[in-house]
Structures are given as C-alpha cells and as structure tokens.
Amino acid sequence: MLTRAKKLARLLKSPAYRKALRKGVAAGIEHELVLAPLQCNTVVDIGANRGQFALVARRFFPNARIIAFEPLPNPARVFRELFSGQNGIVLYQCAIGPASNKTSMHVSERDDNSSLLPIADLHTRLHRGTSEVGRTEIQVERLSRFVSTSDLAGPALLKIDVQGFELHCLEGCLELLPYFQHVYIECAFQELYVGQARASSLMQFLFDQGYELTGIYHVFHDHKGQTVDADLLFARKESLS
Numbered sequence: 001m002l003t004r005a006k007k008l009a010r011l012l013k014s015p016a017y018r019k020a021l022r023k024g025v026a027a028g029i030e031h032e033l034v035l036a037p038l039q040c041n042t043v044v045d046i047g048a049n050r051g052q053f054a055l056v057a058r059r060f061f062p063n064a065r066i067i068a069f070e071p072l073p074n075p076a077r078v079f080r081e082l083f084s085g086q087n088g089i090v091l092y093q094c095a096i097g098p099a100s101n102k103t104s105m106h107v108s109e110r111d112d113n114s115s116l117l118p119i120a121d122l123h124t125r126l127h128r129g130t131s132e133v134g135r136t137e138i139q140v141e142r143l144s145r146f147v148s149t150s151d152l153a154g155p156a157l158l159k160i161d162v163q164g165f166e167l168h169c170l171e172g173c174l175e176l177l178p179y180f181q182h183v184y185i186e187c188a189f190q191e192l193y194v195g196q197a198r199a200s201s202l203m204q205f206l207f208d209q210g211y212e213l214t215g216i217y218h219v220f221h222d223h224k225g226q227t228v229d230a231d232l233l234f235a236r237k238e239s240l241s
Contacts, residue, residue, distance in 0.1 A: 020055055023082055027055035031184075034217055034233055035060045038182060041153040044143070045069065046096050046169055047161035049112045050078040054089065057157075064088065067147055071095040071138035072111055095162070097140040098171040104135045115163035116140075117193035126192075126222060143173045155181040162186075164193025166202055177209050183234040189227045199232070206234050 010029055011017040017027045031053060041064050043057045048068035057066055068091045070076045076093045083089045095105075095116060108114045113123070113130040116138075124131050158180040162169050166185055170177075177183075183206060187199035203213060215233035222228050 014059065016055060016059060020051070020082055023050075023078060025050045025052060025055070025078065025082055027059075028052035029056060030218055031056050031231075032060070034184060034215065034231070038157065039155050040064050040157045040182075042067070042151065042156040044147065044152075044156070044158050044180070046143075046159065046173075047163070048079055048091065049075045049161075051082045052112075053159055053161070054079070054083070057159075058083075058086070058089070065151070065153065066090070067151065068092070069094060069096055069146075071105060071140075072107070072114060072136070075111055092146050094139040094141050095165070095169075096143050096172045097165070097168045098142070100139075100141050100145065102137055102139055105138045106132050107134045107136055109133050113163060115165060115193045116168070117164040117195055120191050120194050122190060123192040126228060141172075143176055147176060149176065149179055152176065152179040154179070157182045157184060159183075160185040164188065164196030167197035167205060170202070170205055174209075178236075181236050183211060185232055185234070186229060187232050188229040190222075190229075192229065199230070203232070210237050211235060212237055 011021055011027060020027055035056060040061045043064055043066045045054050045066060045068040048054055048070040054066050054068055066089045070079055071094050076091060079091050106115050106118055108119060108130045110130050119132050156179055160166055160169050187202050188196060189199050211234035213232060214235045217231040219230040220228045
C-alpha cells in the first residue's frame with residue numbers, strides 16, 4: 001500500500017500527473033502495475049469519477065480511445081476540464097445498468113464512494129467520512145446506448161468501479177462483453193453497500209461469459225484480517241490462448 005508521501009513523490013515525476021494535481025486530481029497510480037503488461041487500443045472506464053484511472057490509462061496507452069462514464073455532475077465537470085483538448089477521450093454523464101431509467105444516487109461525503117445502492121454501516125465504519133450526505137437524480141443506460149462494436153478496437157479493456165453496483169453494470173454491458181479482452185473490476189467480499197452482489201457472484205458471472213481470473217490486486221482487510229474488497233482482473237479465454 002502506497003503511503004501518501006510516496007504516492008505524492010511518484011505523482012510529481014509525471015508532467016500529466018502534476019497537471020492533474022493542480023486541479024485536485026490524484027492519478028490512480030496504484031493501477032499502473034495492472035496496466036503495464038497489457039496492450040489496449042480501447043478503454044471503457046465506467047465509474048470514472050474525476051479521471052483518476054483515465055490518467056493512468058492515457059499514460060500507458062497514449063493512442064488508445066478512452067470512453068468514460070460518470071453520472072455525478074461535479075466529478076464529470078472536473079474530468080472534462082482535465083482532459084479538455086485531448087483527442088480520443090470522451091465522457092458521458094450517466095451510469096451503466098441493465099435498463100434505461102432515471103434513479104436516485106446516494107451521494108457520499110467523498111463523492112467517489114457514492115452509489116446507486118445505500119451505503120452500508122460497515123462501509124462508514126471502515127472508511128470515515130463516507131456517510132451519505134444527500135441524493136441526486138441520475139440517468140442510467142445500457143452501454144450499447146453509447147458504444148457499438150465498431151468502437152471497440154481490440155484489445156479492449158472494460159474497467160468498472162461503481163461502488164456495489166457491479167453486477168448490474170455488467171448486465172448492462174452484456175451484449176458487448178465478447179468484444180473486451182480484459183475486465184478490471186472492484187469486488188467486495190463483505191457488504192459495503194446494501195444489497196450488493198459479492199465477489200463470488202461477479203466472478204461466476206464473468207466465468208459464464210468466457211473469462212478467467214488472471215490477477216488480484218489492492219486487497220483490503222479489516223482489523224480481523226478478513227478480506228473486505230479487492231480489484232480483480234479477468235481475461236477472455238481465447239485471448240489467453
């Protein structure tokens with residue numbers, strides 16, 4: 001786990017990361033280890049927030065097209081400002097789910113912890129400053145509403161970080177999943193959001209769609225040593241062969 005001082009030192013070494021810091025955005029450099037071995041021509045970033053992951057994706061895949069989704073207005077505004085004038089990056093201000101509808105998002109004190117599901121007590125005990133502070137109406141659409149198969153030049157990576165809504169998000173991507181060589185997704189082993197699907201359900205869903213688990217990263221444990229959540233990387237079986 002990177003300390004704040006070590007992360008800041010690494011961020012300051014990159015001009016793009018330094019520029020983002022001036023806008024209050026710290027690039028998600030913890031994901032560099034995951035992205036470094038991959039080759040990607042397309043990155044779909046669902047749950048983009050202010051562009052923390054997209055910054056790293058742009059550094060490792062400078063010629064890749066990045067298609068991002070962020071439903072909350074303020075993070076979406078910062079994302080657009082951060083990547084203003086850069087070719088090959090587009091942001092849609094909506095969430096991805098199984099059906100088109102307007103719904104209410106539970107907004108956290110730290111907006112990157114906001115969710116379409118209620119924030120569970122366990123989450124606020126483990127992560128201070130993440131209690132719900134309000135709700136806001138957002139739009140939900142299927143991924144195919146914005147992305148077609150012709151947009152997914154391979155190899156393509158699907159990244160999902162949607163705070164408990166992961167299985168619903170995958171269902172909203174279902175018809176396009178065969179065109180992604182990799183899926184990188186945050187999974188919970190305990191209930192951090194009320195009614196969320198746990199890691200085992202997400203893994204089984206992806207196994208059924210022809211993926212294999214190839215990496216486990218950023219594992220977080222509680223004070224009892226029990227696994228709380230982790231980032232999992234999957235690859236399509238045919239891409240492995």
